[in-house]
Amino acid sequence: MHDVILSTVSALKEGLLSKKYSSVELTTEYLDRIKTIDSSTNSFITVCEEAALRQAARADELIKQGKAGILTGIPYANKDIFCTKNVRTTCGSKMLDNFIAPYNATVVEKCMDAGMVMLGKTNMDEFAMGSSNETSFYGRAKNPWDLTRVSGGSSGGSATAVAARLAPLATGSDTGGSIRQPSAFCGISGLKPTYGRVSRYGMIAFGSSLDQGGPMAHCVEDLALLLSVIAGHDHRDSTSNKRGPENFCRHLNKSVKNKVIGIPKEYFSNNLNPEIHLIIDEAIKHIEKLGAKIKDVSLPSTSLVVPTYYVLASAECSSNMSRYDGVRFGHRCEDPNSIEDLYERSRAEGFGDEVKRRILMGTYALSSGYYDAYYEKAQKIRRLVKNDYISVFKDVDFLIGPTCPSIAFHAETFTHDPVQMYLSDVYTVSANLAGLPSLSLPAGFSQGMPVGMQITGNYFRESELLSLGHAYQTNTDWHNRYTTQKLGK
Amino acid sequence: MLWETIIGLEVHVQLATKSKIFSGASTSYGSSANEHACAVDLALPGTLPVLNERVVELAIALGLAIDGNIAAYSTFARKNYFYPDSPKGYQISQFEDPIVSNGRLKIVAENDLKIINITRAHLEEDAGKSVHDEYADVTAVDFNRAGTPLLEIVSEPELKNAKEAVSYLKELYYLVTSIGICDGNMQEGSFRCDANISIREQGAEMLGTRTEVKNINSFKYVERAINFEVSRQREILEDGGKVSQETRLFDPEKNETRAMRTKEDAHDYRYFPDPDLPPILINEAQIDKVRATLPELPWDKRARYVEEYNLSQDEASMLANDYSVSNYFEKCIGESTLSPKFVAHWIVGGLFSLLNKHSTTISFSRVSPASLNELLAKISRKEISANAGKRVLGIMWETLRDVDKIIDEQELVQISDDSVLQQSVDEIVKGFPQQVQEYKDGKEKILGFLVGQVLKQTRGKANPEIVKTMLERILKA
Numbered sequence: 001m002h003d004v005i006l007s008t009v010s011a012l013k014e015g016l017l018s019k020k021y022s023s024v025e026l027t028t029e030y031l032d033r034i035k036t037i038d039s040s041t042n043s044f045i046t047v048c049e050e051a052a053l054r055q056a057a058r059a060d061e062l063i064k065q066g067k068a069g070i071l072t073g074i075p076y077a078n079k080d081i082f083c084t085k086n087v088r089t090t091c092g093s094k095m096l097d098n099f100i101a102p103y104n105a106t107v108v109e110k111c112m113d114a115g116m117v118m119l120g121k122t123n124m125d126e127f128a129m130g131s132s133n134e135t136s137f138y139g140r141a142k143n144p145w146d147l148t149r150v151s152g153g154s155s156g157g158s159a160t161a162v163a164a165r166l167a168p169l170a171t172g173s174d175t176g177g178s179i180r181q182p183s184a185f186c187g188i189s190g191l192k193p194t195y196g197r198v199s200r201y202g203m204i205a206f207g208s209s210l211d212q213g214g215p216m217a218h219c220v221e222d223l224a225l226l227l228s229v230i231a232g233h234d235h236r237d238s239t240s241n242k243r244g245p246e247n248f249c250r251h252l253n254k255s256v257k258n259k260v261i262g263i264p265k266e267y268f269s270n271n272l273n274p275e276i277h278l279i280i281d282e283a284i285k286h287i288e289k290l291g292a293k294i295k296d297v298s299l300p301s302t303s304l305v306v307p308t309y310y311v312l313a314s315a316e317c318s319s320n321m322s323r324y325d326g327v328r329f330g331h332r333c334e335d336p337n338s339i340e341d342l343y344e345r346s347r348a349e350g351f352g353d354e355v356k357r358r359i360l361m362g363t364y365a366l367s368s369g370y371y372d373a374y375y376e377k378a379q380k381i382r383r384l385v386k387n388d389y390i391s392v393f394k395d396v397d398f399l400i401g402p403t404c405p406s407i408a409f410h411a412e413t414f415t416h417d418p419v420q421m422y423l424s425d426v427y428t429v430s431a432n433l434a435g436l437p438s439l440s441l442p443a444g445f446s447q448g449m450p451v452g453m454q455i456t457g458n459y460f461r462e463s464e465l466l467s468l469g470h471a472y473q474t475n476t477d478w479h480n481r482y483t484t485q486k487l488g489k
Numbered sequence: 490m491l492w493e494t495i496i497g498l499e500v501h502v503q504l505a506t507k508s509k510i511f512s513g514a515s516t517s518y519g520s521s522a523n524e525h526a527c528a529v530d531l532a533l534p535g536t537l538p539v540l541n542e543r544v545v546e547l548a549i550a551l552g553l554a555i556d557g558n559i560a561a562y563s564t565f566a567r568k569n570y571f572y573p574d575s576p577k578g579y580q581i582s583q584f585e586d587p588i589v590s591n592g593r594l595k596i597v598a599e600n601d602l603k604i605i606n607i608t609r610a611h612l613e614e615d616a617g618k619s620v621h622d623e624y625a626d627v628t629a630v631d632f633n634r635a636g637t638p639l640l641e642i643v644s645e646p647e648l649k650n651a652k653e654a655v656s657y658l659k660e661l662y663y664l665v666t667s668i669g670i671c672d673g674n675m676q677e678g679s680f681r682c683d684a685n686i687s688i689r690e691q692g693a694e695m696l697g698t699r700t701e702v703k704n705i706n707s708f709k710y711v712e713r714a715i716n717f718e719v720s721r722q723r724e725i726l727e728d729g730g731k732v733s734q735e736t737r738l739f740d741p742e743k744n745e746t747r748a749m750r751t752k753e754d755a756h757d758y759r760y761f762p763d764p765d766l767p768p769i770l771i772n773e774a775q776i777d778k779v780r781a782t783l784p785e786l787p788w789d790k791r792a793r794y795v796e797e798y799n800l801s802q803d804e805a806s807m808l809a810n811d812y813s814v815s816n817y818f819e820k821c822i823g824e825s826t827l828s829p830k831f832v833a834h835w836i837v838g839g840l841f842s843l844l845n846k847h848s849t850t851i852s853f854s855r856v857s858p859a860s861l862n863e864l865l866a867k868i869s870r871k872e873i874s875a876n877a878g879k880r881v882l883g884i885m886w887e888t889l890r891d892v893d894k895i896i897d898e899q900e901l902v903q904i905s906d907d908s909v910l911q912q913s914v915d916e917i918v919k920g921f922p923q924q925v926q927e928y929k930d931g932k933e934k935i936l937g938f939l940v941g942q943v944l945k946q947t948r949g950k951a952n953p954e955i956v957k958t959m960l961e962r963i964l965k966a
Contacts (some may be wrong), residue, residue, distance in 0.1 A: 096534065103528055105535060157889070202535040209764035238539050238766050317762055319567050322578020325533040327630065331536075339628075343571055366759035375761060481963040 004029060005165040006482065009074055009222040012168060016063055016073045023063070023073030027056040027117050030075050033120065034166050037488035043141045043151075043160035047078050047120035055117045062115050062301045070249075071229055072115030077167035080121035081128055082108050083202040091204045092124040092154075095324050095331045095350035105202025107171055107213050107236045114229045115374065120134055123157025126352045128206040130154050131421050132414070134360070135354040139406025140411060143186060147447050149408040151183030158216050159186040164487055167466040169226050172218040175207045176309050177403075179214050180440035184250030184403035184452020187442045188470065189479060190216040191223045194460050195435035196241035198227075199234030205320045208239075210432040219479045220441065220469035224248040227462065236279050238380035243460065254467040257291035266302035267427055273406050279444035279451045280402045283472070287400070290471050295396055302430065304381050308428035310422055311365045311378035317355075318362030324350060345426045357418065382470050386434045393458045396466055401427055403440040403452030427454055433444055437462045440468050442478040450481075490727065494719050496654050496684060496698075497646035500661060502613070502640050502671045503679040504547045510614050510638035511581065516952035518633075522620070526632035530617075532576035536764050540565075540867030542587035544612055545769055546611050547670040548588045549779040550688050551640060552784055554668050555607050557592025560826050561771055565763040566611075570756045573630050574617035581640075584760040588769060594664070596656045598649075605657050606645040613639050618759055634678075640670070646685065648694070651715035655708050658682060659810075662708075663787040667812040681706040686718045688726070697722070698732040698958060702739050702746050715740035790815060798822075798829035807837050813852045820858040827865050835865055839879060853937045855886045863892045871952050877901040905952040907959060910943070913951065913958045917942045928964050 004015065010107045014403070015021050026435050031049055037043055047164040052075065059073035082100035083089045090096045093457065102114065103400035111118065123141040125133055133140040133156030143149040144164040155172030159182035162170050174181035174192035183190030191214045215226035225248075232245035263284065268277060288294050292412040326346030333345035357419060365374035392399065405424055414421035432437035436456050443453035457465035509516055514530035529536045552559040557739035566584035568782035617635035619628050641662065648654045662680055673680055687699035700722070702714045717739075722732050728730065736755075737746040785793070787810050801905035808818045818836055822829045836935055840861065844851060864885065868878040884895045896902055904910055917939055918925055928935045943956045 059945060083533075089534070091534065099534065101533060101535065103533075103535075109543065139832075201537050204534040205765075207764075236539060237537050239537075239764070315761060319579050319759070319761070320571055322569060322571065323534070325573075325577065325578060327573050328531055328533075328576065339573060361828075365760055368757045368759070371759075371761075 003271060004240045007170050009225055010100045010220055011015060012074055023056040023117060024053060025061040027052050027075050030119055030167060037164055038166060038485050040147060041142050041144055041160045042139055042163050043123055043157040043166060044120040045123050045138045046088060048118055049085050052117050052119050055484050059115045059117060069114050070225055075113060075117040075119050075167055076107060077120060077122045077158055077161040077170040078118050079155050079171050079173055079174050081204045082125055082171060087121060092126040094137045095378045099330055103202060105201035107230045110230050118144060122161055122170060122443055125154035126355050128154040128175055129354050129358055131181060131424060135352055140403050143408050144485060144487060149410050152185035152408060154178040159183055159188055162188045162216055162218060166186035169222060171213060172216045173203055173211060173213045175210045175313060177425050178430050179216060180428050180454060183216055183440040184429050185408035187450030187481060188218060189217060189220055189223055189441050191227060192380040192431060193231060193462055194437045196208050196239055197231050199237045199240045201234055201236040207316040208320060209316060210313055220466050220473050221252060221309045224252055224466045231268045248463055248466055251463045251467050256468050256471045259292045260396040261287060261292045261294050262297035263294060264297055264299045264399055264401055265399035266299055271405055272402060275446040276402050278362060278365050279446060280453055283453045284400055287472060296343055299392060301381060301384045305385060305430045306423055308378045308381040309433060311374050314358040315365045317373050322358050332433060382433050385430055389436060390436045399456045401454055403427060403454040407446050407449035407451060431456050437465055439465050439468050441472060444478060492688045493691045493724055494650055494688050495696060496647045496648040496686050496715060498644045498654060498657060499683040500642045501681050502642060502665050504544050504638040504640055504670055505672050506541055506638055508541055509636035510541050510544050516637050520633060522631040523633060526635060530632050530636045538581060540766060546779050548612055548640055549776055550668050550670050550783055551590035551610055553780055553783055554664055555592030557607060559771060559776055560586055560588050562586060562768050563588045564768045565766040566760045567763045569759040573611060574619050575637055576632060581763055582613035587611035589685055592662055594657060596654055596660045598757045600651045605647050608643045608645050610640050613641060615639050630754045635644040650713045654715055655712050658708055658711060668784060669724040675706050679823050682711060684711060684715055685769060686715055688719060688722050698734050701736045702738055705739050710739055710741050713744055714746055735944055800830060802835050804833050804837055808833055817851050817858055821862055825862040827869060831869060832865060839882050840902055855889060860885060860892060871903055871905055873901050873903045874949060875950060902950060903952045904947060904950050905955050910951055910956060910959060913943050913946050918963055924965060
C-alpha cells in the first residue's frame with residue numbers, strides 16, 4: 001500500500017476501479033500519514049477524519065454501482081479559504097477561528113458531487129495575505145524539502161500536503177501567486193486558471209478582482225483532472241465566465257510542435273538567482289527539443305507590476321475585511337462598552353499584523369486626496385499590463401520564465417522587511433493583474449530545493465497550457481521527486 | 490434683508506421587486522427579525538452579490554418617464570463605512586456611472602408649470618435596521634431590510650421653497666407609483682427623502698452653506714423640516730453667524746431639526762468600483778421593451794382627462810395622480826356608457842368623501858367600480874334622484890348590499906310616471922292657491938317652492954324635472 005502515495009491520480013483511480021483497494025482504505029492511508037507526518041509539516045488546520053471516511057464509504061458505494069466519475073473516491077486537501085458546511089473555515093485567522101459557514105463553496109460542492117473525499121482544511125497565510133505561510137494564526141506550514149524553510153504562500157498548506165504526499169490533490173487560491181509560488185517552493189505542479197474560470201462563491205475574498213481558485217497536484221495530468229471537476233460557470237458568482245464545464249484531459253497529449261514560446265527578457269534580469277536562471281534555460285531548451293519555437297519578447301510594464309498589485313490588492317482587501325466587525329460572526333472582543341470599542345478591539349485582536357498592514361495600505365490608497373495618485377493610477381497601469389500581454393500573445397502561444405526569483409527562503413527572513421517579501425512576487429502577480437491562466441511546474445533543483453518554471457497562456461487556453469506542461473513532464477521527471485527529509489516522529 | 494432659499498432633494502425610492510437587489514431573499518415587510526436575511530445579506534465570508542435583473546428594468550422605466558439619459562454602461566461602486574446595520578462594512582451603490590442621468594420633472598409651482606432637473610438616479614442597496622428599544626443596554630440589528638433595492642433620485646438645487654419641494658415630491662411620488670416601480674408605502678419607508686437646504690442673499694451668486702436633513706418620510710414633515718431649517722439658518726445669518734455644513738435629523742414631535750454629524754466627522758466613503766459586479770450594459774432593445782410596457786404618465790393622463798373627458802384641472806389631478814384612483818375611474822368608464830364627466834363627478838364628490846370619512850384609500854374601497862356603475866346608471870336614467878343616490882352610496886359602503894335591494898328597501902325609486910304623479914301635483918296646486926296666483930302674476934321663481942312641496946309629499950321620490958314640467962303645464966293653461 002505504501003507506494004500508492006507516490007502514484008498519480010490516474011493510477012489511484014485505476015486502483016479503485018480494479019478494486020485493488022477501496023476508497024476507505026486509500027483514505028485511511030492518507031489519514032494515517034497525516035497523523036504521523038503532519039506534526040512536522042503543519043499543513044492542515046483541521047483534519048476531517050470521520051467525515052472523510054464517511055465520504056469514502058459513499059464513494060465506494062458509487063464505484064460498486066458503476067457510477068464513478070473521474071475523481072470518485074479520490075482524497076483531496078482543501079485550502080481553508082473555501083467554505084465548508086459543518087467544518088470550520090478559518091482562513092488562517094484568529095478572526096474566523098470559530099466560524100462554521102452554513103454553506104459549501106462552489107468548488108467544495110463540485111468536489112463533493114464528484115464523489116471526492118475531503119481529508120481536511122489546509123494551512124494558509126491569514127486571509128491569503130502572505131508569501132511564506134508565516135502570517136497564519138496556526139503557525140506556518142513547513143517545507144517538506146527543508147523544514148527550516150518556508151512552504152511559500154498563501155496556499156502553503158496545500159503545497160506542503162501534496163509535496164509530503166499527505167494528499168494526492170489539493171485546492172488552492174491565487175491572488176498574486178498564491179498557488180504558483182508555494183507549488184514552486186515545494187516542488188509540485190499548480191495552476192492558476194483564467195480569472196472567472198473557477199467560481200469564487202464561498203472562497204473567502206481577499207482581492208476580489210484578482211482571486212482565482214485552482215488545482216495543486218504532483219503532475220499536470222492530475223491538475224487537469226481536478227480542474228475538470230471544479231471549473232465552470234456559477235450563477236452565484238457574477239464574475240464567473242459563462243463557459244460550462246470542460247474536460248481538460250482530452251487534449252493533454254496534443255503535440256506542442258510549432259507552438260511559439262515567448263521568453264520575456266524582463267524575467268531574466270540581474271535580480272534572478274543565477275542557478276535558477278540556468279535551470280529555466282535548461283527547461284526552455286528541453287521544450288524547444290519537443291518541437292516548440294522560442295522567441296524573445298518583452299513585457300515592458302514588468303517593473304511596475306509589484307507596486308501596482310499591492311495598491312490594488314490592498315485596496316480591495318481593505319474593503320473586503322470590513323465585514324469582520326464582531327457583530328454577526330467571527331471573533332468578538334469581551335464586554336465591548338460601545339460600538340466603536342466593539343469594532344476596535346474585535347479587529348485589533350482578531351487580525352494579525354500583515355492583514356492590518358494591508359488594510360492600512362488599502363485604506364490609504366482609496367482615501368480622498370490619494371485615490372487618483374494610487375488606486376486610479378494603479379488601475380491605469382493594470383490596463384497597460386493587460387495590453388502588454390494582449391500584444392505579446394499575438395505573436396506567441398505561451399510565455400515561459402521562472403515562477404520565483406529564488407528558492408524557498410528560510411523562515412523569518414523577511415519578518416522585518418515586508419517590502420522585500422512583496423518584491424519576490426514579481427513574476428507571478430502580472431498573470432493576476434491581466435487575469436491570465438498560469439502554471440508552475442517543477443523544473444530542477446538548486447541547493448537541494450525545488451525550482452519552479454512558470455508557463456502563462458492566453459485567456460481560457462488552459463487546455464493548451466496543460467498539454468505543454470504534460471509534454472514537458474512526459475519527458476522529465478522533476479515532478480516525480482520526493483523529499484529525502486525524514487518527516488514525522 | 491431678502492433671502493433666497495435653495496433646496497435640492499435626494500429621494501430614496503424602494504423598488505417593487507419580490508427579491509432583494511443582490512440576493513434571492515424576500516423583500517416582504519413586517520416579518521420577524523432576520524427572517525429574510527440570507528447568507529449574502531448577512532455578508533457571511535465568501536458570499537457574493539448577484540444583480541436582480543428586474544431592478545434594471547425598473548430603473549429604465551424611471552429613466553424613460555423623466556426623459557432622462559439611460560446609460561448604456563453603468564457600474565456599481567462600494568461606499569465604505571462602518572455601521573452595525575451595514576453588514577459588509579460597505580454599501581453597494583453607484584458612483585461614477587449612474588444608470589439614469591439628466592432627467593426632468595414638471596411641477597406646478599404657484600399655479601405655473603416649472604421644470605425641475607434631475608441630476609441622476611442610481612441603484613443601491615438598503616441597510617438593515619438598528620433596534621434600540623427592545624433589549625436593555627444593547628442594540629439589536631434586523632437585517633430584513635438589508636439589500637432591499639433602492640433607486641436614489643437626486644434633483645438639481647432648483648427648488649425655491651418648501652411648497653415647491655412638496656410639489657416636486659408629490660409629482661415624483663405619483664410618477665413612481667403610476668409606472669409601478671414603487672409601492673408608495675411611505676409608512677414602511679418605500680419613499681423617503683433627504684433635503685439639502687441653503688439660503689443666500691437675494692441675487693447672490695454663490696450658494697450658501699447647506700445642511701442636509703435626513704430620512705424624512707412624509708410630505709407634511711418635508712414641508713415642516715424645510716421651513717424650520719430655513720428660519721433657523723436665517724436667524725443664524727442675521728445674527729452675523731455662520732451656518733455649519735452638517736447632517737441634521739427632523740424630529741416631528743418637537744417640529745425641529747437637530748444636528749447629527751458635522752462636516753468634520755463626515756465619512757470618507759472611499760468609493761471604488763465593486764470588483765464583484767460586472768458593469769450593467771443596456772441596449773436599445775431592452776429600453777424599447779420597457780417603453781412598450783410603460784403606462785400613461787400622470788401628466789399625460791391629466792391632460793387627456795381635461796381634453797377628452799372635459800374634466801376640470803382639479804378633477805383631472807384628483808383622478809389622474811394616484812394610479813389606483815385612475816385605474817378605478819377608467820374601470821368605471823370602460824365598463825359603462827356613462828359620461829366620464831358624470832362618473833368623475835361622482836368619484837370626486839361622492840366616493841372621495843366616503844374614503845375620507847373612513848380614512849382609507851381607493852384600493853380599499855368597499856364599493857367596486859361595477860357597483861358604482863350600477864348606481865350611476867340608475868341616477869342617469871332618473872330612476873332615483875341624485876340626493877337619493879348619495880344616500881344609497883353611503884349605504885352600499887356600510888352594508889355591501891346591492892343597489893337594487895337598497896333602493897327597494899329605502900323606497901327610493903324615483904317616480905317619473907305622469908299618471909302616478911298627477912294626484913300629488915293636483916293636490917299641491919289645490920293646497921297652495923296663493924302661491925299659484927303669485928306664479929300666474931309673473932313671479933315664476935315660486936315654481937321651485939311648488940316643486941319642493943310635491944317632492945316633500947312623495948318623500949323625495951318624485952322626479953323633480955317631470956314635476957316641474959307638469960306644474961308648468963297646469964299653471965300656464
